[in-house]
Structure formats: C-alpha cells, structure tokens
Amino acid sequence: MSGESCLPQELRTRVPTYEDVRRRVLETFPKSVVVPRGIRRQGRERARVFKYLVKSERVFQVIAAEVGRVARLPKTDSMHPFYAELVRAALGDEYDAVIERARRCVKIVSRLWREYRAKILSCYTGSEAKRVATEFVGRALSAVRRSLRGAERIVEALRELRKLPCIDPSAPTVIVAGMPQVGKSTLVSALSSAKPEVAPYPFTTKTIIAGHIDMGSVRVQIIDTPGILDRPLEEMNPIERRAVAALRSLNAVTLFLMDPSPDSYYSFDRQVRTLESVASLVGRDRVVVVFNKVDKVSSDRIEECRRIVESRGFSIEAEVSALYGYNLEKLVQILRSRLGI
Ligand SMILES: Nc1nc2c(ncn2[C@@H]2O[C@H](COP(=O)(O)OP(=O)(O)OP(=O)(O)O)[C@@H](O)[C@H]2O)c(=O)[nH]1
Ligand SMILES: [Mg+2]
Secondary structure (H helix, E strand, O other): OOHHHHOOHHHOOOOOOHHHHHHHHHHHOOOOOOOOHHHHOOOHHHHHHHHHHHHHHHHHHHHHHHHHHHHOOOOHHHOOHHHHHHHHHHHOOHHHHHHHHHHHHHHHHHHHHHHHHHHHHOOOOHHHHHHHHHHHHHHHHHHHHHHOOOHHHHHHHHHHHHOOOOOOOOOOEEEEEOOOOOOHHHHHHHHOOOOOEEEEOOOOOOEEEEEEEEEOOEEEEEEEOOOOOOOOHHHOOHHHHHHHHHHHOOOEEEEEEEOOOOOOOOOHHHHHHHHHHHHHHHOHHHEEEEEOOHHHOOHHHHHHHHHHHHHOOOOEEEEOEOOOOEOHHHHHHHHHHHHOO
16 A cells, blocks of 8 residues: 555656756757768758757657646646645645646647748758757747746645555545544554555645555545544634545545543543534534543443533444444444445
C-alpha cells in the first residue's frame, strides 16, 4: 500500500516548470546536426540553413512535448471530486488556469514554428538562418514563460498529493471522526486487516491514516482523520474546509466515535456539539454514532450519555471497546449494512 501508486495515473506525471523547459531547450539547440550528402552538395550556405532548420525543429519538439505534459493534466472538472477538492485546497483556480494557458501555449508555439520554418527555409545564408532560428527560440520561450507562470506551485501540490495514503475515491469508505483522544486510532488499528498507513494529509499539518476492513469479498477503506472532523466548521481554516469537502465527496459513512467516560479528554457536552457540527458537514444520514471505552464506564453513565445524544435526534448504534475488541464484530455488521454491502 503506497501513496505513490494510488494517485490517478494522470496526476503522477512529471510537470515541468519554465526553468526546466528553458534548460532543455538550451541543451538541445547546440547539439550537432548531420547534414545529408544531397543537401551538402547544394553548397555550404544551404547546409548551414538546413542545420538551423533542424535545430529549431528540435526545439519546437522539446517545447511541444514539455508544455504538452502540463496541457494534458486533467482539469479539476474532469477529476474525481475528492482529488479536485484537494487540488483546489492548495491552488484555488490557479491549477486550471495554468493548464488552460499551457494548452494555448502549445497552439501558439505550433503556429510560431510554422511561421519560422518557412522563414528559415527562405534564408540564403547560414548567418541569416541562425538569426531567424534564434529569434524563434526566443519568442517560443517567452510564450512558455508566460504560460507556465504558476507551474512551480502545481509541481509542489502534486508532490504533496503523492504523499496521500492509498485512497480509492470510488471504494466504500468508513471515515472515523470524533474529538481528540476518544480512541479513533485505536479503533482503526483494531478494525484494519493490515497495519494502517500513516501519511500527511495534503496541504495541512494534519495526518491521515488509512486502513482496510475486508467485508466478505468487498474491501472497505477506513480512514482516521485526526484534527479534521473534530470541531465546528467556523473554527476551520479554508484548507481544512476543503479537506472536509474532499472527504465528503467519498462514498462514505462517517463513524462518529464518542467517549462517555466521566474523565474524557473533552467534556461530553463538547463532544455532542462536535457531533452536531460534523453531522451538518457530512449529512446526518451518513453518520453512525458509536460509544467507545465502554469497558471503563458504568451502565448508568452510558444511559445518561445516551439520553443526551438521543435528545439531539441521534441514536447510538453501537457501544464498543476498541482497546479490548468488545462489540467490534457487531460494529462491522452495522457499517456493512449502512454501506449497503
Ligand atoms: N479503556 C479504554 N481506553 C481506550 C479505548 N480506546 C482507546 N483507548 C485509549 O484512549 C487513548 C486515546 O486513544 P487514541 O486511539 O489515540 O485516540 P484518538 O481518538 O486517535 O486520539 P487523537 O489522535 O488525539 O485524536 C489511548 O490511551 C487509548 O489506549 C477503549 O476502548 N477503552
Ligand atoms: Mg489518533
């Protein structure tokens, strides 16, 4: 399970910056050209004109190939919303704008090349051809510079996205939410068939943890998102809101874990408020509320907490102990039916 292999193929491509393209052009232009005998026979000047024609053509091909890499990136409207939101979290509209400019640039440089090819072919001397070829390279590179403004940020953003754990946006998913210390990581580990993968959540200082639960023949992703779904929307920064939007676009149920212990890290009241906020973010019907740590909570206290949650219109669907594995099979059955598997 490696993040690298899970990002869609078209987002795994190397994206060049203007400096990369310029370097490749400056390497390409001086490379020697073999002039065929037939042209050599037409005289020294003709042979030099031919040389500059070939050099310019090579430059054109390098630029078309490199800028083409950017032009062929998928725009956000043709990506899965999960990735689209993550890309927008980092770059806003700039990502699509760079791609659009790169697409235009390929056309501009192709047009320039047609124009300059004819100009070079009509040169009589090698030095004239050299001047025209140099002018072509200059104009083509300045078109590239204008179009690839902002490409550095795309390179950065794609590098970030590659760190994302293996998440298949179309696979059934359980997102584990809940306030700090309620036992989310313990639960994800207990339910996962393999050791969960821990990786940075792109563009945030948070971590995302992904594991799998095999439900019959279906492999369900289980994702722990510490720091993302644990407080009200208005307390989140714009990037975190995008992170939530990305999660919302998954085919997922949200397991909201609560700690009813009297000594819970956050008071039960705050947990209820967070539940309400998370439910409004992901949709009430997609939330499964679960009490954890019931191994250390009296039944009176559980009843008291249950009544509080029910008074807000939610029901407790399972009481588990992630640490001791109590009721986890039942929890999996509940998740399974909620996911329709
Ligand atoms: N008694 C008991 N302790 C538990 C249970 N589940 C988790 N814990 C303990 O609660 C503490 C927090 O557990 P974590 O799994 O790290 O909680 P978390 O929700 O991932 O916390 P953050 O990552 O900080 O948001 C740890 O000391 C766990 O051992 C449980 O079912 N029973
Ligand atoms: Mg944790």
